[in-house]
Amino acid sequence: xxxxxxxxxxxxxxxxxxxxxxxxxxxxxxxxxxxxxxxxxxxxxxxxxxxxxxxxxxxxxxxxxxxxxxxxxxxxxxxxxxxxxxxxxxxxxxxxxxxxxxxxxxxxxxxxxxxxxxxxxxxxxxxxxxxxxxxxxxxxxxxxxxxxxxxxxxxxxxxxxxxxxxxxxxxxxxxxxxxxxxxxxx
Amino acid sequence: xxxxxxxxxxxxxxxxxxxxxxxxxxxxxxxxxxxxxxxxxxxxxxxxxxxxxxxxxxxxxxxxxxxxxxxxxxxxxxxxxxxxxxxxxxxxxxxxxxxxxxxxxxxxxxxxxxxxxxxxxxxxxxxxxxxxxxxxxxxxxxxxxxxxxxxxxxxxxxxxxxxxxxxxxxxxxxxxxxxxxxxxxx
Numbered sequence: 001x002x003x004x005x006x007x008x009x010x011x012x013x014x015x016x017x018x019x020x021x022x023x024x025x026x027x028x029x030x031x032x033x034x035x036x037x038x039x040x041x042x043x044x045x046x047x048x049x050x051x052x053x054x055x056x057x058x059x060x061x062x063x064x065x066x067x068x069x070x071x072x073x074x075x076x077x078x079x080x081x082x083x084x085x086x087x088x089x090x091x092x093x094x095x096x097x098x099x100x101x102x103x104x105x106x107x108x109x110x111x112x113x114x115x116x117x118x119x120x121x122x123x124x125x126x127x128x129x130x131x132x133x134x135x136x137x138x139x140x141x142x143x144x145x146x147x148x149x150x151x152x153x154x155x156x157x158x159x160x161x162x163x164x165x166x167x168x169x170x171x172x173x174x175x176x177x178x179x180x181x182x183x184x185x186x
Numbered sequence: 187x188x189x190x191x192x193x194x195x196x197x198x199x200x201x202x203x204x205x206x207x208x209x210x211x212x213x214x215x216x217x218x219x220x221x222x223x224x225x226x227x228x229x230x231x232x233x234x235x236x237x238x239x240x241x242x243x244x245x246x247x248x249x250x251x252x253x254x255x256x257x258x259x260x261x262x263x264x265x266x267x268x269x270x271x272x273x274x275x276x277x278x279x280x281x282x283x284x285x286x287x288x289x290x291x292x293x294x295x296x297x298x299x300x301x302x303x304x305x306x307x308x309x310x311x312x313x314x315x316x317x318x319x320x321x322x323x324x325x326x327x328x329x330x331x332x333x334x335x336x337x338x339x340x341x342x343x344x345x346x347x348x349x350x351x352x353x354x355x356x357x358x359x360x361x362x363x364x365x366x367x368x369x370x371x372x
Contacts, residue, residue, distance in 0.1 A: 016198055016200045038235060110189070126229075131233065131319065165360070167358055169346060180267030
């Protein structure tokens with residue numbers, strides 16, 4: 001295996017596609033993002049990186065709440081639309097029906113199979129982007145997307161983001177905390 | 187669409203499977219992680235959440251450097267092995283051949299198609315986990331995994347992690363910053 005350096009880049013192999021929900025000036029707004037992951041187990045936290053100039057950033061700073069909404073592959077048009085236009089130019093409050101859960105200022109996109117309600121825990125100034133870390137206050141899931149009471153990837157069909165392209169989830173290649181049991185020291 | 191609350195959880199739809207590389211007591215160690223994403227565009231940064239009790243955490247604190255190594259689906263056994271056993275009990279320095287790049291203390295797993303070299307920018311205490319944010323100092327990629335000089339997902343075949351299971355990448359479902367152009371206001 002021959003390696004070459006390709007320079008420092010904001011690179012990750014695969015990422016989730018999420019819609020960051022925030023109220024801006026009292027109105028729900030949704031922004032497409034992919035730079036998101038889990039940040040902590042206990043208490044449960046997630047994080048998402050957002051460019052400091054974004055309209056959504058203003059809403060998070062204002063209310064100290066936000067939501068991460070998980071769209072399905074069948075919502076790829078609405079999802080990408082929310083990444084193409086800014087809330088500054090266009091009112092995106094009607095792209096999804098908004099509801100509110102425990103937090104009264106984090107809009108939840110009703111049509112998305114899963115909504116993660118977050119209270120802002122910390123925002124880290126990284127440079128062009130702020131990393132917003134939120135404590136998960138509640139998760140709402142579509143009853144048709146659950147198996148044994150938990151969100152099921154096979155029913156959600158989430159959108160993966162990588163190199164400017166949206167992908168579906170592929171075939172199972174192994175079970176975690178299990179596949180490695182067949183490892184033999186070289 | 188009927189929604190139910192499923193309680194606060196450390197949930198994300200899909201995540202990348204990475205091997206966090208760190209030197210601990212002068213020896214390379216690799217730990218499997220999935221709670222990772224990009225944290226900033228300029229300067230380029232990535233982040234990864236690691237339980238504070240982990241052996242790898244000690245190495246990151248010690249050297250202020252780490253690597254995120256992207257394994258391929260064909261490395262699912264070695265990858266899962268690094269999540270099953272702790273560096274405290276087992277020497278994992280021979281699971282991959284280690285090389286070093288710009289940073290002299292962030293081991294790079296040679297067999298992984300992509301290695302991201304990071305200098306610790308900030309560690310955020312979230313609770314059970316610390317969120318390590320690292321500035322990307324260099325990216326090394328296998329020459330056979332590049333297209334137009336950039337890492338290509340179709341050649342890398344990265345491992346997706348979700349609900350205790352490893353998956354491959356599925357079919358393309360749309361182009362980002364493009365698919366949404368067909369959106370029509372409801």
